[in-house]
Amino acid sequence: MSTLILPRTTNAPGDVPDLPDSERKPLTKKETAADHPTWCPGCGDFSVLALYYKLIEKHQRRHEDICTVAGIGCSSRFPYFVQAHGVHFIHGRALAFATGVSLSRPDLHVFVFGGDGDAFSIGGNHFNHTARKNVKLTYVVMDNHVYGLTKKQTSPTSPIGFKSKTDVWGSTDRPINPMKQAIAAGATFVARSAASNIPHLLKCMEAAMAHDGFSFIECLSECVEFYPGAFDGSIPRKGGVFPEVPADHDVTDEYAAYKLSDAPAPGVFGIFYNVNRPTKNANEAKIIAENRTKVEGLADWQILKKNFDRMK
């Protein structure tokens, strides 16, 4: 039986100047910004985007080192606004997609951006399992407590009493606590920040990027159109307070992290939990290494031949 063998596909390089890393100019916002964001003026997501550019610039990441993945929602438009390999996937499944990228391409840093609906409603299952498997990637959830893209329906983090088009008399369902959810699911880096506090958010994002494992940030990000003032209580210039995680908090203490998550609105901000546990990436690499020793020196077809010889 004949079969179509297709040789390895290669890129068509053209005349790409061969630039050694040392001669490549570090990126600035000019090179990392792509489409102008479609967000409403005043949207909290602008800050997160600005910080992402800054993070790339500050840490001298190159365009091709990073991969930006998102699901569906206002905040999930993110990849269009960044000059980097980007993915705009389906609603709720960005983490599963990003896991495929992270596991097959350990050379990339995978960032996933999304909203509260994507993370905790339609994608809730993936949130739990990506956390428990400790897949190496950074997940920033821009939590605005409302469905914005579809114009004001109740979200899984909307507080009780929130009046939306689907709860005109006020929401009655207990909202999800993203911190508790992440800690209970087994996330190894859990932080909480706000788009209104740029230096704080930058610190959290840097720590998340440095973490080897599943790093999760809940970033309060106001929807000025459908839930204006939602986070005023956390903005000092609007009369609120921005309580940070106490200096003596032990970030390796799961129970303490869980207790911090119980603080009444506006809650506490900072790194709640940060531990090292083998990542899914490392565990799989170990399984591969162990298996490879058994077939050392063999070409792929010879490994297959060993199986076929047993089935003669």
Added chain:
Amino acid sequence: MSDPTVASTPVPNSPRVSQVSEAVIRIAGNSQDGIQAIGGFLARLAGRSEQEVMTFMTIPATISGGPSIFQVRMSSGEVLSAGDEADLLLCFYDHSYASHIGSLKKGGIVLYDSDHVKPKEELLTTYHHVGVPISSLTVEAIGGTGRDKGKNIYALGLLARMFDLNVPKLTKLIDERFGGKDPTVVQNALACFNSGYGHQVQGLLESFQFHPGEHAGRSQVVMSGNEALGYGILAAGVRFGAGYPITPWSDIMELLRRELPKYGGTFVQTEDEIAAVSMAIGASYGGRVAVTGSSGPGISLKTEALGWASMAEMPVVLIDVQRGGPSTGMPTSVEQSDLNIAVFGGHGDSPRVVLAPSSVEDCFYTAIEAVNIARKYSVPVLLLTDQGIATRIEAFPYPDLEKVCQDISPDLTPVMDHKPYDLSAPDGITRHVAPGTRIASGKYPVVTGLEHNELGHPGGSGKNHMDMNAKRRNKLRKLAEELPVPQVYGASEGHVLLVGWGSSKGPIEEAVKQSRKHGEAISALHLKHLNPLPNGLEKIFSGFTHVIVVELNDEGLYGYGQLCTLLRARYCDPRIRAVTKTDGLTWKVKEILQHVLTLTK
């Protein structure tokens, strides 16, 4: 045993020896009796004896077992199906005797465990009954532990004697199968086998000897369709897969999980079906086509992400081991009712490729073809197999592994510029550059499910949507042009053309073979490429008065099966009609012929 001829002078008091070219043996018992193991040994022995072999089994869907059968057809010549009727029925219980005696041909041998089976008086003249107290003799053979575990191997010994099977080869197979475990396991197995082989069967009138196989000198491998498919995926160079357990897909997933790390690859058991397809697409995006798969309801769950792959033009291979549906349906039964969801399962216009292998060997090569079509056309490819091939064991020529194994690792050489959805690409097909590739222009692509412009950024104009729809559709038209026109089995003109797909190929071609022997002008056409269909089928159809699609699904509201409906829509030819069934079993040759007769008289 089609042509028994009396051979060599019979030794007085011992059974007459008949030379046969083939035999159909049905083994009936409970699933925990290891009857699949006996069948597996017979199949593997046939493979090593350069014979053709095909098996058929039913497995109960219950966890703790239940009635189960394994049928083996061994032949010195061509085997197209597992056989309509058995020459020999081996049964362990009354229920196996009662349920399966009807599958034995008149005058066939029923070999039964007389410890459990009471033969029916009225059947004694129709079938040749041979009773052996298999359970108690097994207990005796392994030293009276009071357990009859091993009675399958004892029965294998009996069969080896009756069919003059190659004992050194069989004992080697037993050794390979049980070796490595506790040495007493092999010892017990061999003790069972030898005492079965040595048992002086009372009342046996005839024993058999196979003609030498026609494939003398040919090196063969023996495996199931699910195994062949899994190994084909590995040969194709796939190094990432993701899946969720569901019968009968799970075998493939288990194989890939076990084997991929040897090749530096990974298989992830995901939290659900949606995560599995999403993760596989993510890994494909990483630069190397990845695989996922499922059965039944799992396929429904994957359709949204599959639509994304179609829209984003991301290659991925989705294996669908079809089972009886809808919903939980008949999880361990054969059915070909997922063609509609494979071809049309998505919102919006979402072109994809659908392939269906027809045999165990074809599973191996079609897996490679599926991967390569996905790569070449940047498109999701669905590979439809069914329970009929998934669990069937066949022998096929040892593939040239060095030649078929391919490297599909990603290339990250920097490029000047890249448009993932280039409308002016010379062949109309764009291939993605993998993330990690430097793009000197500084313009990086987004892959997306939102309608997009050539760079992958939002592009919602009506004209753009039409252009992009055409791009996604036209590449499949191009594929259709490149597909080989399938060959007609039998004459290229005649009265009836049977059209089939998937595992029905064997029984359909056997039906053609039988009726041509009787002078009837019947031919068959097997379709492997179901979407797009190859070009030129209308020309083939025009040579026949009747075109009858034979498929394992319901006739539907309008009286045609799923492939038949597709062909009627494609060719607007009222001569195209269908015979369908959903009894959970593969086609019997005589069933096909009866249906054809009714439709064409």
